[in-house]
Amino acid sequence: MKQYDIMVIGGVAAGMSAASQARRANKDISIAVFEKSDYVSYGACGMPYYISDLIEDHRRLIAIDKDDYVSRRQIDIFTGTEAKQVDFANKRVLIHLAGEDEWYTYDKLIIATGAKPVVPPIEGIEHENIFMLRNLNDGIRIKEFVQRNFPQRAVLIGGGFIGLEMAESFHELGIAPVIIERMESVAMALDPEIRERITNKLKDNDVEIMTGVAVNRISREGSLIVHHDDGAVEADFIVVSVGVIPNTDFLRDAGLKMTERGALVVDERSQTTLPDVYAAGDCATVRHLITDTDVYMPLGSTANKQGRVAGLQAAGISTERFRGIVGSQLVKVFDLEVGKTGLSEREAEMHGIKNESSVVTWKDIAGYCPASENLFVKITINPDTREIIGGQLVGKHGAAQRTNILATAITARMSIDDFAYLDLGYAPPFTPVWDSLLVAAQKLVKR
Amino acid sequence: MKQYDIMVIGGVAAGMSAASQARRANKDISIAVFEKSDYVSYGACGMPYYISDLIEDHRRLIAIDKDDYVSRRQIDIFTGTEAKQVDFANKRVLIHLAGEDEWYTYDKLIIATGAKPVVPPIEGIEHENIFMLRNLNDGIRIKEFVQRNFPQRAVLIGGGFIGLEMAESFHELGIAPVIIERMESVAMALDPEIRERITNKLKDNDVEIMTGVAVNRISREGSLIVHHDDGAVEADFIVVSVGVIPNTDFLRDAGLKMTERGALVVDERSQTTLPDVYAAGDCATVRHLITDTDVYMPLGSTANKQGRVAGLQAAGISTERFRGIVGSQLVKVFDLEVGKTGLSEREAEMHGIKNESSVVTWKDIAGYCPASENLFVKITINPDTREIIGGQLVGKHGAAQRTNILATAITARMSIDDFAYLDLGYAPPFTPVWDSLLVAAQKLVKR
Numbered sequence: 001m002k003q004y005d006i007m008v009i010g011g012v013a014a015g016m017s018a019a020s021q022a023r024r025a026n027k028d029i030s031i032a033v034f035e036k037s038d039y040v041s042y043g044a045c046g047m048p049y050y051i052s053d054l055i056e057d058h059r060r061l062i063a064i065d066k067d068d069y070v071s072r073r074q075i076d077i078f079t080g081t082e083a084k085q086v087d088f089a090n091k092r093v094l095i096h097l098a099g100e101d102e103w104y105t106y107d108k109l110i111i112a113t114g115a116k117p118v119v120p121p122i123e124g125i126e127h128e129n130i131f132m133l134r135n136l137n138d139g140i141r142i143k144e145f146v147q148r149n150f151p152q153r154a155v156l157i158g159g160g161f162i163g164l165e166m167a168e169s170f171h172e173l174g175i176a177p178v179i180i181e182r183m184e185s186v187a188m189a190l191d192p193e194i195r196e197r198i199t200n201k202l203k204d205n206d207v208e209i210m211t212g213v214a215v216n217r218i219s220r221e222g223s224l225i226v227h228h229d230d231g232a233v234e235a236d237f238i239v240v241s242v243g244v245i246p247n248t249d250f251l252r253d254a255g256l257k258m259t260e261r262g263a264l265v266v267d268e269r270s271q272t273t274l275p276d277v278y279a280a281g282d283c284a285t286v287r288h289l290i291t292d293t294d295v296y297m298p299l300g301s302t303a304n305k306q307g308r309v310a311g312l313q314a315a316g317i318s319t320e321r322f323r324g325i326v327g328s329q330l331v332k333v334f335d336l337e338v339g340k341t342g343l344s345e346r347e348a349e350m351h352g353i354k355n356e357s358s359v360v361t362w363k364d365i366a367g368y369c370p371a372s373e374n375l376f377v378k379i380t381i382n383p384d385t386r387e388i389i390g391g392q393l394v395g396k397h398g399a400a401q402r403t404n405i406l407a408t409a410i411t412a413r414m415s416i417d418d419f420a421y422l423d424l425g426y427a428p429p430f431t432p433v434w435d436s437l438l439v440a441a442q443k444l445v446k447r
Numbered sequence: 448m449k450q451y452d453i454m455v456i457g458g459v460a461a462g463m464s465a466a467s468q469a470r471r472a473n474k475d476i477s478i479a480v481f482e483k484s485d486y487v488s489y490g491a492c493g494m495p496y497y498i499s500d501l502i503e504d505h506r507r508l509i510a511i512d513k514d515d516y517v518s519r520r521q522i523d524i525f526t527g528t529e530a531k532q533v534d535f536a537n538k539r540v541l542i543h544l545a546g547e548d549e550w551y552t553y554d555k556l557i558i559a560t561g562a563k564p565v566v567p568p569i570e571g572i573e574h575e576n577i578f579m580l581r582n583l584n585d586g587i588r589i590k591e592f593v594q595r596n597f598p599q600r601a602v603l604i605g606g607g608f609i610g611l612e613m614a615e616s617f618h619e620l621g622i623a624p625v626i627i628e629r630m631e632s633v634a635m636a637l638d639p640e641i642r643e644r645i646t647n648k649l650k651d652n653d654v655e656i657m658t659g660v661a662v663n664r665i666s667r668e669g670s671l672i673v674h675h676d677d678g679a680v681e682a683d684f685i686v687v688s689v690g691v692i693p694n695t696d697f698l699r700d701a702g703l704k705m706t707e708r709g710a711l712v713v714d715e716r717s718q719t720t721l722p723d724v725y726a727a728g729d730c731a732t733v734r735h736l737i738t739d740t741d742v743y744m745p746l747g748s749t750a751n752k753q754g755r756v757a758g759l760q761a762a763g764i765s766t767e768r769f770r771g772i773v774g775s776q777l778v779k780v781f782d783l784e785v786g787k788t789g790l791s792e793r794e795a796e797m798h799g800i801k802n803e804s805s806v807v808t809w810k811d812i813a814g815y816c817p818a819s820e821n822l823f824v825k826i827t828i829n830p831d832t833r834e835i836i837g838g839q840l841v842g843k844h845g846a847a848q849r850t851n852i853l854a855t856a857i858t859a860r861m862s863i864d865d866f867a868y869l870d871l872g873y874a875p876p877f878t879p880v881w882d883s884l885l886v887a888a889q890k891l892v893k894r
Contacts, residue, residue, distance in 0.1 A: 013880070025894070046815050046875045060815040289870075300880050301873035309868075317894050323865065328872035339872050368493050368507040400877035401848030407870055408852050412859030418770065421756075423736075423854055425775035425786050426748035428493045430847035433460070433747050447472075447764050 004032045004076070006314050007093060007106035009083045010247075011035030012044060012135075013300050014281025015112035016064070017307030018314070019075050025315035032076040032104070033069070034095055036113075039136045040066055040077055045300045047139035048162070051146070052169035058140055083113070086254055088274055108276050108314035111251070111264060112307060115244035115282035115298050120157070124218035129237040133162060134244070142239065151175055151236030155226050157215055158242040159186030161331045164198065166239050167207045168334055178208040178233055180226065182242075185211050189329065191344045193359060193378060194392045198333050205334050244298055246283040259285060263296040268321045270310035278314055280306035287324030289411060290343055290389055291351050297325065328407040330400045339403025342390030342410045345380060355390070356383045358443035362436035364398045366428035373397060377440045379406065379416070386415040386446075393436075402437055416444045451479045451523070453761050454540060454553035456530045457694075458482030459491060459582070460747050461728025462559035463511070464754030465761070466522050472762035479523040479551070480516070481542055483560075486583045487513055487524055492747045494586035495609070498593070499616035505587055530560070533701055535721055555723050555761035558698070558711060559754060562691035562729035562745050567604070571665035576684040580609060581691070589686065598622055598683030602673050604662055605689040606633030608778040611645065613686050614654045615781055625655040625680055627673065629689075632658050636776065638791045640806060640825060641839045645780050652781050691745055693730040706732060710743040715768045717757035725761055727753035734771030736858060737790055737836055738798050744772065775854040777847045786850025789837030789857045792827060802837070803830045805890035809883035811845045813875035820844060824887040826853065826863070833862040833893075840883075849884055863891045 006022050008015045011033040019033050033040060042061045049055050069075040078097060085094040092105040117132035119125060131142050145151070154170045156163045159181030167177040179186060179202070185195045186202070186209060202209055210228065217227040224235045246262040257265045257273040264272050264279035268287060272279050281303030285294040305322045312320040328341040348355040357380040364375040375395035382389050391406030393399035409419050420441035426433055434442075453469050455462045458480040466480050480487060489508045496502050516522040525544060532541040539552040564579035566572060578589050592598070601617045603610045606628030614624040626633060626649070632642045633649070633656060649656055657675065664674040671682045693709040704712045704720040711719050711726035715734060719726050728750030732741040752769045759767040775788040795802040804827040811822040822842030829836050838853030840846035856866050867888035873880055881889075 043813060043815060043875065043880065045873070045880070046813055049816065049875060054817065055815050299873070301871065304880050305868050312894070319894065321864075322868045325870040328870045330872040330874035330877050332874055332876045337877060341870075341872060366490060366493055368490060368502050369496065370501065398848060400872065400874070401845060401852070404871045404878075404882075405848070405851050405855050407872060408855040408861070409859065411865070411869055412856065412861050414855070414859050417768075418858070419855075421752050421769045422858055423772040423775045423788075424748065424851045425777040425788060425847065425854060426492070426746065427777035427779055427847065428490065428496060429779045430777050430784060431851075433490065433492070433751050435851075447759070447766065 002102065002104040004104065005029035005107045006031045006110065007104060008033040008110040008112060009093065010112035010114055010281070010283070011040035011077065011079070012042065012112070012114055013303035014114070014307030014310070015110065016041040017304045018110045018112060018278070018280060018311030019069070020073065021308045021311035022315040023073050023075055025312050025317050029315065031074070032078065034078045034081045034083060036080070036082050037135045037137050038079050040069070040079060042136050044135070047133060047136070048165035048169045050139055051143050051166070052172040058136060061136065084250055086251060088255060088277065091276070109278065110310045110314055111272070111277070111279040111283060112281045112310070113247035113283045116247050117240065118243045118245055120215070120240065120242050122215050122218060124220070125240070127218065127220065127224070129224060130218065131237065131239045133166065133239060133241060145237060146173060146175070149236065153178065153235050155180060155224070155233060155235035155238045157238060157240045159209070159211065160241060160243070161187065161329070162241040164202070164331060164333050166241070167202060168332070171205055171207060176206065176208070178235070179210065180213055180215055180228055181209070181211045182214045183211065189344065190338070190340055190392055191346070191378060193376065194338065194394050197376060197394045198336070198338060201334050201336050244282065246296070248283050259296060261296065265294055266306070268323050269313050270306050270322065271313065278310035280310040289324045289326050297327065299329065326407055326410045328403065330403060335396055336394055337397065337399035339393045339399050340391070341403050341407040342380065342388065344390060344392070348380065348389060353389065354382055354384055355380050356444065358440050360436060360440045360443065362439050363432050364395055364436070365430055366432050369428055375399060375436045377402070377436045379437070379440045379444065381416045381444055386417060387413050388416055388419060405437060416441055417446065420445045449549065449551045451551065452476035452554045453478045453557065454551060455480040455557040455559060456540065457559035457561055457728070457730070458487035458524065458526070459489065459559070459561055460750035461561070461754030461757070462557065463488040464751045465557045465559060465725070465727060465758030466516070467520065468755045468758035469762040470520050470522055472759050472764050476762065479525065481525045481528045481530060483527070483529050484582045484584050485526050487516070487526060489583050491582070494580060494583070495612035495616045497586055498590050498613070499619040505583060508583065531697055533698060535702060535724065538723070556725065557757045557761055558719070558724070558726040558730060559728050559757070560694040560730045563694050564687065565690045565692055567662070567687065567689050569662050569665060571667070572687070574665065574667065574671070576671060577665065578684065578686050580613065580686060580688060592684060593620060593622070596683065600625065600682050602627060602671070602680060602682035602685045604685060604687045606656070606658065607688060607690070608634065608776065609688040611649070611778060611780050613688070614649060615779070618652055618654060623653065623655070625682070626657065627660055627662055627675055628656070628658045629661045630658065636791065637785070637787055637839055638793070638825060640823065641785065641841050644823060644841045645783070645785060648780050648783050691729065693743070695730050706743060708743065712741055713753070715770050716760045717753050717769065718760065725757035727757040736771045736773050744774065746776065773854055773857045775850065777850060782843055783841055784844065784846035786840045786846050787838070788850050788854040789827065789835065791837060791839070795827065795836060800836065801829055801831055802827050803891065805887050807883060807887045807890065809886050810879050811842055811883070812877055813879050816875055822846060822883045824849070824883045826884070826887045826891065828863045828891055833864060834860050835863055835866060852884060863888055864893065867892045
């Protein structure tokens with residue numbers, strides 16, 4: 001029977017962060033990572049750019065080579081393996097490896113199994129030319145399909161951020177994308193003003209968009225036919241991205257607290273409800289600092305932070321904490337930077353939080369510089385506490401980093417009245433003398 | 448005798464902000480602005496880009512037309528006028544206008560007279576081909592000189608931010624710039640690691656730099672000869688930028704508290720030490736939020752904020768406050784963005800503040816994106832309080848806005864331990880999954 005001081009299940013963002021940090025904190029313990037796919041330590045969020053061929057080789061996405069973990073970091077890596085069961089009472093995991101099941105015992109366990117795509121219950125959804133995009137194997141399969149078959153037309157089921165990124169990737173490849181979204185708009189995480197700008201940008205780039213339309217059936221007649229509420233569209237291939245759910249089926253009824261959909265509930269030490277058992281990344285919850293609730297919001301940036309804390313905690317650094325998120329997200333939509341942090345108005349209302357917003361269209365750099373472009377800024381506050389609770393930006397330059405300025409202010413619980421006079425550095429090639437953020441904030445100051 | 452409810456002396460950043468905001472707050476009061484130069488409401492920080500001809504017409508720098516203030520905003524504007532004396536006891540100002548001196552009485556007075564360049568005591572410094580760059584008239588004169596005389600070689604006395612910007616402007620125009628700086632380096636506001644990168648960038652662009660060298664005399668032998676400690680250099684023209692001092696000579700001994708160098712001391716309402724008298728911008732002090740002292744740090748961004756508060760206060764909005772600055776500054780040096788916020792190590796030491804720094808060179812966007820470039824980040828904390836007290840960044844993209852993320856954290860007195868896990872939005876085209884700021888911060892976390 002095999003034994004490790006720290007066993008990590010899952011070897012992408014959270015898992016490899018955990019293993020690396022544990023090793024950094026303690027040179028003497030034994031550490032192993034068990035990964036289901038063929039790859040560890042890759043940048044999953046880079047896959048749309050790999051598919052569009054901006055990044056030619058999938059190996060560019062791999063942050064640290066597998067051999068490097070083994071030789072230089074003394075971390076054992078097992079790919080193509082699956083954790084089938086955990087026996088928490090005896091601190092052991094049943095691993096399926098090279099055709100056999102074997103028990104491995106651990107002192108500390110880190111669960112970083114990530115998430116799997118939701119497969120919508122659509123007749124005909126299982127087909128070789130219908131793809132999900134989750135792990136690097138998926139990305140490689142899509143790129144191979146495109147390079148071998150020269151498809152003309154792709155249907156994207158789901159208009160979330162991944163759907164938007166894929167639409168751009170396919171457009172770059174000369175493939176006409178059609179987005180079919182069940183909800184009233186693409187990018188429903190955002191408020192209507194931002195969604196409208198995204199929609200216009202997609203249309204300007206010949207992306208066909210159908211919203212408020214459900215897909216009912218997919219048939220094959222030469223090419224694929226996607227039957228939806230309003231008719232049918234033809235496609236050479238389909239990419240489905242309608243959300244993900246935690247990869248935690250093997251842990252059901254094992255005694256760990258999880259949400260209804262299967263996300264492992266963790267605290268700010270990345271610890272689950274069992275001692276010596278940590279979870280991190282897309283299989284776990286995270287604290288939302290505005291609503292003060294545990295939420296499921298799977299993102300690579302969070303996975304890295306939770307994984308780091310899990311690894312350090314497991315290696316004995318008991319002070320390490322990741323307090324939580326404020327819901328920051330960035331996405332590129334053709335030549336637009338789109339950013340969101342905090343709550344949208346809809347989300348604030350869902351949580352019963354009073355809200356008031358201001359919007360402004362302002363120049364991204366000094367207006368007299370020929371390169372200046374419009375930037376749209378929305379700031380949302382709680383008028384009772386005066387705290388900033390949300391921000392959404394869209395523009396050609398500077399929307400992403402300005403979103404992060406707001407994320408900082410939200411995390412610090414800064415009042416809008418202080419933010420409106422914030423000492424942001426100024427130089428004409430980089431900012432107007434009153435930055436767009438301050439202009440939007442000034443409109444909310446109580447006078 | 449003329450009378451105004453609000454008299455504003457000075458019509459650039461602070462003065463015009465004050466007048467506009469006062470009008471916005473109260474439609475019924477009478478407001479007048481008295482400006483010494485021929486122009487009001489121009490973006491002084493844009494002048495290097497006007498001189499380099501990136502901005503062709505100086506009128507592009509003027510934010511709002513003079514006539515617009517008069518007709519649409521009902522603000523009287525007097526250009527080419529000078530305030531010669533203030534009689535605070537009788538609330539009146541002696542104005543020199545069209546060859547005559549006349550008393551104007553006020554109910555509220557806003558002093559926004561800005562600053563004037565320091566003229567170093569160098570023999571021969573007064574010459575028609577030796578320029579200072581302060582107001583728009585100066586900028587126009589320099590550009591006219593360059594366009595008429597096709598100069599080959601410019602000497603810049605002073606290697607502060609304006610000197611750096613002018614070096615770039617002249618390089619763009621095909622004029623070889625020579626910077627002569629008395630101190631050990633250009634850009635002395637910054638720590639050595641950043642100065643070194645700036646120096647290298649200047650040299651890569653054929654800017655000649657002499658540091659630790661004082662100019663002793665300027666003579667004319669056909670062209671100008673600049674005699675310095677180590678010899679002499681020839682120049683077709685010279686631009687001197689060795690700092691500024693407040694334009695407050697006419698207020699000496701009038702009973703307003705001012706610093707030794709003449710900056711009017713104001714509080715967070717922009718009020719001077721006399722009731723009904725406000726001051727704002729480059730003639731006033733501002734509160735430094737880290738050292739909790741009144742400092743003289745003349746910058747356009749601060750001038751606008753102080754002016755706004757002065758105007759609103761004068762118009763009766765007694766709640767309006769500008770709490771102060773954290774020392775944020777941005778400058779473009781050829782293709783580099785350079786940013787500083789908070790204190791440099793040298794400044795922290797001058798104030799007796801314990802400090803500890805981390806530096807990192809990291810990618811500005813995901814390293815697997817072909818467009819990724821290096822970004823150098825330095826974060827300084829007070830290890831006792833754990834608060835961030837400074838940040839300096841340099842890189843081709845994203846240094847400016849990331850400086851402003853740090854400015855926000857510093858203003859909010861965020862601890863480095865919280866900052867290191869900040870939920871910054873992430874997407875590969877805009878940030879690495881661990882942003883450079885977080886990487887630098889992680890190195891300072893206490894474990």
